Amino acid sequence: MSLSGGTVLMDICDPHDFRRGSSGSRGNDDLIFAVSKSSDLLCVNKVSPQKGFWGARYTLALMGVFGIASAYSMRVNLSMAILAMVRSGNATKNNSSNNCPAPDGDDEEASDEIEGEFEWDENVQGLMLGAFFYGFVLTNVLGGRAAEYFGGKKVLGLGIVLTGLFTVVSPVCAWVGPELFFVSRFAQGLTEGVTFPAMHILLATWIPTLERTKFSALVYAGIDFGTVVTLAVSGWLCHSGFLGGWPSVFYIFGGLAIIWGFFWVFLCFDRPEDHPRISREELLFIKSQTTEGGKSTETLPVPWRAIFTSMPFYAILFLHFGNNWGFYTLLTETPMYLNHIQHFDLKSNGLLSALPYLCTGMFVLVYGVAVDLVYRRDQPSLTTIRRVSALIAAYGPILGLIAMCFVDCDRTLAVVALCFAVGLNGAVYSGHMSSHMDLSPNFAGTLMGITNTFASTPGFLAPSVTSAITKGKQTLNAWRTVFGLSAGIYFVTVTFYIIFITTETQSWNEGRTKKTIGTSVFRRLVHLYMYMCSPYEPF
Template sequence: MCFLSLTLTYIMRFCLSIAITEMVANRQRGKDFHIDPNACPFTTSNTTNASVNVDGEFHWSEETQGIILSSFFWGYVITQMPGGLLSEKVGGKIVLGFGILVSSLGTLLTPIAARLGDSIGLIITRICIGLGQGVIYPSLHVVTAHWIPTEERGLLGCFVFAGVNFGNAVSMSLSGFLLGLYKGGWPLVFYLYGTCGILWVVAWYFLGYSSPNDHPNLSEKEKKYLNQYNESVNMNKVAEPTPWREILKSVPMWGLVIGQIGHDWGLFTVVTDLPKYMKSVMHFSITQNGLLLALPYLLMWAVGLTSGAFSDWLLKRHVITITTSRKIFTTIASVGPSLGILGATYSGCDRIAATIFFIIGMGFMGFFYPSLKVNALDLSPNYAGTISAFVIGIGAISGIITPYLVGLLTPENTLLQWRLVFWIAVVALVGTNMIYIFTGSGEVQKWNNPQKKEDKDRR
């Protein structure tokens, strides 16, 4: 259920990225037509498909589209911290279910909001969806902190958080298919995904539990095993208030924050704006666009699960420490996508080469899941919700900046303009990874149990 929650979360979050390419009228026939000397040629297979949205419903500039795509993160940042604190107080089940419900209702209302309120109505709706989804990651970290012990965190944590990639793959492929099948049928995408979200909420009400002790049918053997782990890390024995002073002074925590910023910058650049690049620069049809964009996320999903199992194997056999494992896997997840992005943009108009580079490069980002994505659980199982909210909230600022920046840097959607966008993403990925290497940690921090630390200091 946690896996499906993230699948639906990312489907509803990024389906607009591909749908907007059909919602907006093609501006290439207007008086502001710009001739790009480096433009890629049309082929006979995509000439017709590339211009089917000349009569799109909306006439938004690239800058306006950037604001629309970034507006989700305005709300997303706001509810991160309240979501983490509330999840630790009342349990992750309630908060997670509420977040998916708000997101689903907002997705269902998206077509109506866009048609009645134009760009302003759509921006407001996207902010509301962001407010709902802001609590999802913190609540998931609280739930998984109770249910997944350290030695199983690589595989099971990766399985849960790999729902992100599966969701992106489904969103891109299915959305591209539906948009290509039904001309002007973009509202169907939002109605379908919003309905699926509502169905998940109903199932979660009956199947989801915040902790092992809340589960009525869990075997005594498994409950004992999980409770022994919880006791070993002083779970549920948190002293109040939250030790913000110690948390904010923690170098490993800030290393995680910086690593998250770089990861999100690279990921959001690709997820949010790659559909526009593949259509405007490479001239893929909407159906081709959706199917090809699904492949990087399917590979990322497979890599995430495989690397998670490998990470568990290394830790169980004490081949490397948790800290070394997190740093090695995070480095692979930064360098691999950077090389793929650069290879794609310097492939010029070679559509096959560019696609292969994007697929392989983004596949390496799957190594983030047994490293950066579970690092908050390593640092503090007790405050996993609060820490993840703080880290993801700051990292999500990248989601506010990147779509708007792309809109500013690519007013004519030329190949060279997009090349600058991808270079910025590469610098963000590699630069933040270097900082994480020197500051990150996989060990439980002293402030995980403030009362225990005070007793030790007193003795």
């Protein structure tokens, strides 16, 4: 069929000739128009997913799940291993109102406990638990920019594999001395700091906007999957004596990260058009509904001024910090709380510490699918979805942390409250964790790098603050202070996010910096009032 000017209309075009697409409203009858790079052919295709059960983007997502899970397994393994590494102190066990008495049969449990080989006091333990994050905060922005220059595949893969290598040598470092072990954990943080910015670049490049909420929830469910497996298995490994007991925690999870790297190299690619096995239909579907990010051939200059004068950006930044404070407090300190306050033995501790994150993983999958269905059927604004998800992700932990202040010595209630606090936090992946891609797909990696740098400081601040509060007084009152502080930080930061967040792609997404890019507080408050009056009207 011929068009004016001699242009020929085709049904399909070579995926590798595809340059740019545009589409109208949502629906399976939309058309995309692509101009071939090698000719003046105008190609027309329906905007619909590829035929068949499995697509290249599903492979990327599945490998992303395992990659994130592997990264988190190396991050959290010390939380459990340190209980077997360190000699137990003279724990106070009495029946006062401020201490939980040891349960019946505790003497038998104690006889089966492992006596560690390192004499690290609570301050040193807090320092070791935070060492990872001292390195982690230094490479997030660098990782985002590197992924935008060189591609998310290379940066993410190299970061996880190097983290695996440093993890494998951790036991040797610990035997040499605490200083070298600190350095090894610091190095793991440095190499793993690129993980989330690089993953954000890949999601922004590969995943269509309509599927981004679902795929983000799926990929980042790897956090909870990795945490569950690591905490549960680590307790058993430490107690089993396999490969020396606690050293096996580092050998196994570091080795799995290295193995993952081999599969990542051959199965995943930076951009859809680079994939040698992607179908034409899937390529055109992806390109028609994504705003490209992570360009390897034309990297845009970062509009720093526009970013740092953007109130929606600060909304993500503050909530990211608040969420991580509560998350890292529970992640790194739950095993110690269950050990010192509730007197669970090491094997039970691992399983119970993992249980809340199992609840999170299940909630993430269910919630991600539910949000996707609601979005397609009722079509609420994306801003509504982000706000509702943020509220669930924050108020679940707030209520759970408050409940932790009142469970006292009831072991069952303590575990239920922890599951509630951690489980509902799974909505975060459909909330602020997707907001970076909303504001700027081109700079999603850089934005994630900036916010994750600031938000990772609780990784070393929370253990240090907890150690300072509980030092020499592993009491109920001390832990109530820890939980209450986290709940307060959640509340303040989520309130700020709800007021100032938007899902509109910012003008500086194309690298243009405008003096007027900042959003006034008054304007955002007016928008919030309008939103509350008409919750399904985007703004």
